[in-house]
Every structure is written in C-alpha cells, then in structure tokens.
Amino acid sequence: MDLSSLSLAKNEIKEELKTADSLAAIENLRVKFLGKNGVLKRLTAELASLSVEDKKQVGLVINEIKQEVETGLALATEQLSTQHKADSLEDFVKTLPGKKPEIGHLHVTTQAIREIVEVFKPLGFTRVRHPEIDWEYYAFEALNIPATHPARDEWETFFIDAPVDPKMSRQVITPHTSNGQIREMLKGDLPIRMLNISRCGRRQSDISHNPTFFQFEGLVVDKGINISHLKGVLNYFAKNFYGPDRQIRLRPYDFRFTEPSFEIDISCGICGGVGCKLCKGGWLELGGAGMVHPNVLIAGGVDPTQYSGFAFGWGVERVYMMKSGTRIDDIRHLLGNDLKFLEQF
Numbered sequence: 649m650d651l652s653s654l655s656l657a658k659n660e661i662k663e664e665l666k667t668a669d670s671l672a673a674i675e676n677l678r679v680k681f682l683g684k685n686g687v688l689k690r691l692t693a694e695l696a697s698l699s700v701e702d703k704k705q706v707g708l709v710i711n712e713i714k715q716e717v718e719t720g721l722a723l724a725t726e727q728l729s730t731q732h733k734a735d736s737l738e739d740f741v742k743t744l745p746g747k748k749p750e751i752g753h754l755h756v757t758t759q760a761i762r763e764i765v766e767v768f769k770p771l772g773f774t775r776v777r778h779p780e781i782d783w784e785y786y787a788f789e790a791l792n793i794p795a796t797h798p799a800r801d802e803w804e805t806f807f808i809d810a811p812v813d814p815k816m817s818r819q820v821i822t823p824h825t826s827n828g829q830i831r832e833m834l835k836g837d838l839p840i841r842m843l844n845i846s847r848c849g850r851r852q853s854d855i856s857h858n859p860t861f862f863q864f865e866g867l868v869v870d871k872g873i874n875i876s877h878l879k880g881v882l883n884y885f886a887k888n889f890y891g892p893d894r895q896i897r898l899r900p901y902d903f904r905f906t907e908p909s910f911e912i913d914i915s916c917g918i919c920g921g922v923g924c925k926l927c928k929g930g931w932l933e934l935g936g937a938g939m940v941h942p943n944v945l946i947a948g949g950v951d952p953t954q955y956s957g958f959a960f961g962w963g964v965e966r967v968y969m970m971k972s973g974t975r976i977d978d979i980r981h982l983l984g985n986d987l988k989f990l991e992q993f
C-alpha cells in the first residue's frame with residue numbers, strides 16, 4: 649500500500665458514493681466501506697506493516713477517506729428524503745375538501761341563564777353569586793325552615809360529610825338558591841334587587857327532575873313593596889321570556905320563607921294546555937314565589953316594620969323547557985352529554 653494507490657482508491661470511492669440512489673444502496677455502501685470487514689478496516693490493519701514515517705502519512709489519508717465516506721453517505725440520505733417529500737406533494741389534491749374543525753356552542757342551560765339575566769336586567773335586577781355548598785343555617789334555619797321539616801331529611805337533601813359547626817350545623821349542597829336571600833340581606837346594602845343563579849342539588853331523578861339543576865332566585869327588598877309588585881314582575885317575565893300566548897296562574901301555597909306564598913304555574917308549551925305526559929293537566933309548575941316572611945327579613949338583619957319584599961325561586965331548565973317551541977320531553981337529556989341532542993339548540 650502506497651500513497652498514490654490510496655488516492656486512486658479515494659477517487660473511486662467518491663464516484664461510487666454518487667451512485668447511491670436508494671436507502672438500500674446507501675446501506676450497502678456503508679457496509680462496504682465502514683463495516684466490520686469494510687475497506688477502511690482493512691486499510692487500517694495494513695498500517696501495521698508500514699514504517700513509522702509512512703504510518704503517519706497513510707494514516708492521515710485513511711482518515712480523510714473515512715470522513716469523505718461519512719459525508720457522502722449523509723448527503724445521499726438527505727437528498728433521498730427531500731426527493732421523497734417532493735414526490736408526496738405531487739399526490740396532494742388541491743381540490744379535495746379539507747376536514748372541518750368541530751365548532752361547539754354554549755350549552756342550552758347556559759344560553760337559558762343568559763337569556764333570563766337579560767329579561768330581568770331592565771327591571772334593575774343584578775346577577776349575584778352565593779355559595780353552592782352552604783351551611784344548613786343559610787339553606788334552612790334562617791329561611792324559617794325548622795329542623796323537623798321534611799326538606800331537611802337525609803332522603804331529600806345532599807348533606808356533606810364534613811365536621812358540623814355548632815351554630816351553622818351541617819353543610820349541604822344547596823337544595824335551592826334561597827340561601828342567597830339571607831346572604832344578600834346580610835350585606836346590609838338596601839334596597840335589594842338581586843338575581844341569584846346557581847347550581848342546586850336534590851335527591852330526585854325522573855322525567856321532570858334532575859338531581860343537579862339550576863335555579864334563579866329573585867329577591868326585592870325595599871320600603872313599601874307589596875304583592876302587586878310581585879305579580880307585575882312575574883307577568884313581565886312571562887311576556888318577555890315566553891311570549892304573549894303563554895298563561896300564568898298563581899295558586900295559594902305554603903312555603904316557610906314567604907307569607908303569603910304562591911305556586912306559579914304556566915300553561916304547557918308542548919300540548920298547549922290540553923294535558924300530556926310532561927304536564928299532566930295542561931299546567932306546569934314554574935316554582936314558588938311569595939312575600940318574604942318577616943322572620944326571614946329579621947334573619948337577614950332587615951327591620952320588617954320598615955321594609956318588605958318578595959321573592960321567587962325557579963328552575964332554569966324547567967323554565968326553559970316550557971318555552972314555546974322547545975320540545976324536550978325529558979329534562980334529564982340536558983345533562984346527558986349526547987351531542988345529537990345538544991346540537992339542536
């Protein structure tokens with residue numbers, strides 16, 4: 649082995665590298681030159697038989713060849729991959745329709761909440777927020793609902809498994825939004841026109857009840873508030889939310905936190921008042937309303953000889969279902985997460 653034959657070999661290798669036009673060809677050349685029994689291994693082994701002076705010079709050339717081979721193989725690989733990309737672009741059909749991204753929208757309950765807020769806004773009602781898990785005191789006691797009342801039974805209300813407070817008693821998932829009445833009055837900022845909307849929980853599940861639902865609670869406290877104000881506000885809501893063809897009726901009822909109390913009904917939007925499996929008699933119960941009980945005013949720190957008020961607490965889902973054109977025959981669909989259902993709204 650001498651330097652001239654080596655440089656000849658170097659040129660031949662360079663030429664051969666140019667022929668690598670496939671991954672298989674590149675791999676073959678790699679094995680041929682750099683492999684265990686490759687050309688470079690063989691040349692390096694032959695170095696042993698050379699003089700010290702020749703070893704240096706020949707060693708340098710062998711190193712050059714090795715770098716040449718490595719660079720050549722890397723270059724060939726890169727060219728091949730660029731070529732591959734260009735080929736796949738040729739397969740791209742520009743006129744083929746693209747995939748449309750799925751665009752969602754607000755849940756029907758959120759839409760209903762926003763609509764309700766808008767209806768009450770011109771009357772001066774402001775949306776407020778109060779705890780959805782609250783002490784039994786705010787959810788029942790302060791609302792004139794004694795410990796013996798059936799609503800405070802384990803089978804009616806979700807109680808939280810947490811330490812009991814001697815004054816506030818147990819914690820509950822609020823079964824209504826009326827705890828907000830007490831908390832709002834305790835702010836001491838009179839007069840009040842609030843709309844408290846939040847999630848509630850009750851141990852019930854059937855065609856017209858979900859264990860989790862939303863309520864909106866209206867509370868007005870001011871001097872000289874009487875029952876005509878209550879009727880006026882509810883009529884205003886019915887006209888603006890449901891339209892002029894729906895009817896409202898007030899039935900005397902008994903609630904602990906209002907006196908007098910009413911159950912507010914609306915004519916069924918599915919059967920038009922004839923009677924169907926949802927309404928059973930042509931009327932649907934919207935929810936309770938009434939004049940705030942003096943004991944509740946006192947619990948809220950309000951003097952009942954100076955102030956009076958009215959309140960109503962209705963289910964958001966129920967109210968929305970009764971809206972004209974909304975043909976939901978089972979309230980549980982609303983929490984079912986079935987897109988085929990939800991996409992309709």
Ligand SMILES: [Zn+2]
Nearest residue numbers: 916919924927
């Ligand atoms: Zn009906």
